Amino acid sequence: MLKLENISVRFSGLVAVDNLTMEVKDKTIHSLIGPNGAGKTTVFNAISGLVKHDGRVLLDGKDITHLPVHKRVYHGLGRSFQNIIIFKYMTVLQNLMLGYHSKLQYNHFDEIVYTNRFTLEERKARLRAIEVADLLGIKTILGVYAGTLPYGFQKLIDVGRALMTEPKILLLDEPAAGLTEKESDILKEKIIRIRDNGITVFLIEHDMRMVLDISDRITVINFGKKIAEGTTQDVVNNEEVIKAYLGTAVTVQ
Numbered sequence: 136m137l138k139l140e141n142i143s144v145r146f147s148g149l150v151a152v153d154n155l156t157m158e159v160k161d162k163t164i165h166s167l168i169g170p171n172g173a174g175k176t177t178v179f180n181a182i183s184g185l186v187k188h189d190g191r192v193l194l195d196g197k198d199i200t201h202l203p204v205h206k207r208v209y210h211g212l213g214r215s216f217q218n219i220i221i222f223k224y225m226t227v228l229q230n231l232m233l234g235y236h237s238k239l240q241y242n243h244f245d246e247i248v249y250t251n252r253f254t255l256e257e258r259k260a261r262l263r264a265i266e267v268a269d270l271l272g273i274k275t276i277l278g279v280y281a282g283t284l285p286y287g288f289q290k291l292i293d294v295g296r297a298l299m300t301e302p303k304i305l306l307l308d309e310p311a312a313g314l315t316e317k318e319s320d321i322l323k324e325k326i327i328r329i330r331d332n333g334i335t336v337f338l339i340e341h342d343m344r345m346v347l348d349i350s351d352r353i354t355v356i357n358f359g360k361k362i363a364e365g366t367t368q369d370v371v372n373n374e375e376v377i378k379a380y381l382g383t384a385v386t387v388q
């Protein structure tokens with residue numbers, strides 16, 4: 136589904152991602168882990184088209200390496216960022232609908248004159264927002280102002296916004312950061328549900344409880360280089376991963 140071939144990213148003298156080749160298989164939850172500064176977010180930025188890189192990015196067999204960000208979204212790439220942006224004085228529905236923006240087929244003229252095309256597109260966005268809210272279990276709060284909700288819900292809205300464009304693959308960058316254990320358990324269930332709905336999830340996360348509970352496969356990087364890859368068992372028993380990141384061996388249930 137997503138293939139990275141020999142991806143390297145350099146910032147002046149620093150090699151942030153070093154010749155990374157890996158594949159994320161269709162309809163799996165695949166985690167990318169590693170110490171702070173290992174290059175994880177930079178990998179996501181390369182996939183999204185936000186940073187210059189060597190190597191190729193292939194999505195469903197199509198080479199998207201040279202496509203601009205919005206065209207990658209069109210080809211099925213969805214992404215949420217490390218720092219969430221929530222419009223506090225907008226409702227949950229309005230926040231979700233913003234995520235549909237890159238798919239909208241109307242222009243400013245349609246918007247001002249309120250053409251049929253505008254009404255139709257708005258209706259499509261609204262219907263998609265309801266589908267997404269249903270998937271995430273937040274349908275009952277669609278009319279609530281986002282700013283009044285606890286942080287865990289705001290995170291779900293952020294994930295929901297990335298789902299609005301009907302992505303084939305969703306990149307989630309540290310979605311559990313700042314969440315309580317209970318909120319993170321809820322998020323875990325939602326991520327599994329997203330995968331079970333046929334959307335591939337590529338996850339960066341430091342919460343190892345979450346990573347080990349939900350990942351089908353894990354890739355570990357350190358100083359921009361892949362040091363291990365495999366199932367949760369393979370990774371937690373890997374000496375180099377223990378030394379570089381995990382500290383002590385973790386038991387997988």
Ligand SMILES: Nc1ncnc2c1ncn2[C@@H]1O[C@H](COP(=O)(O)OP(=O)(O)OP(=O)(O)O)[C@@H](O)[C@H]1O
Nearest residue numbers: 146149150151169170171172173174175176177178
């Ligand atoms: N725009 C940039 N300009 C210069 N250096 C950068 C830039 N972005 C990232 N870096 C550097 O590249 C390296 C990798 O950073 P990156 O944010 O990808 O790591 P990370 O694994 O996501 O870290 P964390 O787990 O702390 O989020 C770091 O040394 C970082 O300082």
